[in-house]
């Protein structure tokens with residue numbers, strides 16, 4: 001039903017009068033088309049002068065949007081079923097089996113409700129994560145964040161009230177100059193329209209680097225390492241933890257333990273890559 005003021009109900013003379021009164025003599029749609037055309041031309045010129053380079057293979061072309069070319073997106077090792085519905089561990093050696101709980105989740109080893117990763121920690125994405133984390137190559141952030149968003153979309157996780165990065169101890173933050181999880185969480189949240197906090201969860205004490213430790217040693221190393229700071233009501237809420245790599249799940253699980261102790265109802269975890277045990 002049209003009302004008196006409905007654009008479809010206006011007479012052509014009235015439309016013309018309105019345009020004259022507003023100092024505009026061209027139809028609005030024509031101007032919008034010209035504007036869109038100019039933007040398109042500008043973008044094409046930019047693409048011509050600064051062609052997009054694939055974050056994986058470094059080649060130009062074949063990148064309509066995003067940061068990865070079609071060929072790299074086809075070849076990087078996406079994590080898919082069959083996997084553990086709790087911790088997201090993929091069963092790469094039994095590709096025909098249905099999803100099922102892994103040995104650790106059958107023992108209820110983790111404090112988070114579920115975890116998912118975009119890719120296996122191997123190949124070119126592993127290189128990009130290392131360049132970002134240890135080499136300070138911050139230009140790797142947007143393409144890695146894009147993979148994180150892809151994992152989030154396919155995770156089926158309910159929308160979180162808050163996104164939290166896995167915190168670094170202040171000593172390591174000073175050494176590295178940035179928290180890779182913090183940057184990933186910020187970029188991911190910005191693009192996803194979610195709220196992020198960089199202060200709610202903190203690392204209470206210094207822990208040795210986890211790289212050379214086995215699962216049991218890692219668990220012992222991070223036990224009680226995290227605390228939840230006040231100033232933000234998280235009781236009864238849902239949190240999404242963000243980190244770069246899932247190795248044994250012990251760090252994410254300890255973060256989840258501290259959050260649940262503070263009253264958080266559900267904790268989900270998301271990482272760019274997942275390292276499988278040897």
Ligand SMILES: [Zn+2]
Pocket residue numbers: 054055056057058059068069070071072073
């Ligand atoms: Zn590529």
Ligand SMILES: [Zn+2]
Pocket residue numbers: 084085086087088089101102103104105106
């Ligand atoms: Zn599991």
